[in-house]
Amino acid sequence: TSSAGINAAGQTVDPTQSLAGQSANLGTTAAAAGTITINGTAVNWDNSQSINTILGNINNANLGVTAGWDAVNEKITLASDTQGASSQITLAQTGGNLLGVFNLTAGTAAGSDASPTNAGVALNSAAAHLDRAVTSGTFTLNGVVFNVDAATDSLNTVLARINNSSAGVTATFNVATESITLIQKNTGSANQIVLGAAGDTSNLLYALQLSPNNPPVGGAADTVSGSDTKLSLNGGAVQSFSGTQITALIPGVTVQVEGLGTAQLAVGANVDTMVGTINKFVTDYNDVMDFINTKITEEAFDSPATAAERIQGTFRSNSNFLETKSRLTALVGSVVSGLPASMSQLAQVGITTSADQNGTTGKLVLSESKLRSALAADPAAVDAMFNTPTNGIMSQIHTAINSLTDSSTGAFTVEKKMYAAEMKDITEQIANIEDSMVAKEAALRKQYALMESMVSEFNSLGKQLTALANSTKST
Structure with missing residues (x-):
């Protein structure tokens, strides 16, 4: 009333x-x-x-x-x-x-049974069925000022305007409960929602029952502080977290908090994710092998016409490429020390090497069924096989590749420096030849000019001799 x-x-x-x-x-x-x-x-x-x-x-x-x-x-x-x-x-x-x-x-x-709110019509329309009339003007959320025209803006329009702004707030209308919810996008007790400001001219926040100030026209803003998520694991001490997606409660486990209450956690290995990760390793490894196999076997063009054709065949039987292939093949077939004998080689989890025919293959073959069986039996051992520091498969591959690509002493780096030195020598030789050719050209031009002068003198002398001969005949 x-x-x-x-x-x-x-x-x-x-x-x-x-x-x-x-x-x-x-x-x-x-x-x-x-x-x-x-x-x-x-x-x-x-x-x-x-x-x-x-x-x-x-x-x-x-x-x-x-x-x-x-x-x-x-x-x-x-x-x-x-x-x-x-x-x-x-x-x-x-x-x-x-x-x-x-x-x-x-x-x-x-009282009377209220008609449901219509969020799609103008705020001051009778069809909107709002409990309180909305006045046009401005309202403020987290310091961001919004304009509202009660004669044309609907509730949906206003909420969308809030959601698309920099206020950092998500605004929703619950049809079932006839209520509007504002949620701070950044969770935790350090964050808050500030409703209204002294300069506001619209009572929208009050009319929608979001703020007790009606409106904050010259009135104080209403601040709603956030709160941390509080969890206790197995009856232990209560811990506070700033968000609802918790990664620090249980190592390696992400807990998504949905509400208040007690929940039972069942933690197990995510087999599908692990299979996907290992499958990607096999694919990446085979891509490297394909590249190496292509480079060490390709034939050079007899008469290359393009830059690509001139490069082709450069690395045929290249010692560094062959060494890389040899090391990788040895590593994927090696035994990882410190692990149970039943789970210390890739072959035991379904990863084997294809037959090497004339140096063109050596790729990995994955038996997914065998890998899944190994993961189901002992996922920690499979993980250790790949990721144990120093001697795990991935650590060994990383060490081997670093020894080949080290920026100072790696074999590929040394070869690259050798090529660079050769290119420098050739460039210097070309420059020297060009300098020599320039000097030779200058000398030839000088000789040519001298010859032209001599020819001119000979021509003059010839004319004089001819004249002398003619004069002799006449006497």
Whole structure:
């Protein structure tokens, strides 16, 4: 139930000021003191109290109602804590005139079965079936300001706007419970949701019953702090965690917390994941073998026309490629020391090496059924075979590859440096030849110029001799 406005014409009521101190603002001047009963329980008041104080006393008395102040319409609201036609609020006055001051009527107000909220229509539409009217303006969540137009925005629109913002909050509407939930995306006690800000002009947070401030137009923000997840394992000490996905409770196990209560954990090996991981190892190993086999057997082109053709065959029978293949083949067939004899070789878990024909194969073959049997029998031993520090298969492969690819002493590094040195020598030779050719060209040009000069002189001399011969004949 709600009252009409309690303010005097043209006046604004301050819910934080005493009734006696703002008689001019109220439509009805409050008596000195009195008593009202709500649902049969007496609530005493006096005019030194503010509206907020009186409403707080009502709410703290567990009367089955929630009292509120509607700052937009300057009126008192009383809402039953139960919903539906069976709910009711009974008001009576045994002293004073508070009901008159609050524009409330003595008697019983019966509830009714509410129509379901329609989240797809405008907020201030009658079809939305909201308990409280929404005013247009701005509201704030975690410092992010949102605009709302109650005439055009629906509840769905507003929630989507929140979810797509940087406020760090997930907003949802539960159709079954007719409630809105705000969840901080970053969990834990260090995180919080701050509802409203002093500059807000819309009462949306109050109207949707997310904040007690109506609205925080010039009012204080409402802060809801997060809390840590608290777990106890096997009756041990309670431990706190900042999230709901816990990895530190049991080593190697991720616990997803869904709610309060006691749960029994059954921890076992994830066979499918382990099979997938080992299968990938086999695939990657075979890819390396395919690459090596291709490089050590490919023929060079007799007359290469492209850069790719000129490179082909460069690594045919290359000693470093052959050494890499030999080491890898030896490692996957070796025995891992320190493990039970029944679970110390890859062949015992279904991984064998294919026949090496003319140096072209040597790849791994996986029997998944045998691997699954080994994992079912002793997953820890299978894991140890691969991952034991120093002598596990993966550690040995890592060590072997590092010895070949070490940036200072690795065989491939040494070969790369050798090629680099050869390329440098060839480049220097080319440069020297080019310098020599330039000098030779200059000398030849100089000789050519000299020869041209000599030819010119010979031509001149020839002409003189011809002239002399002709003159001799004439005499």
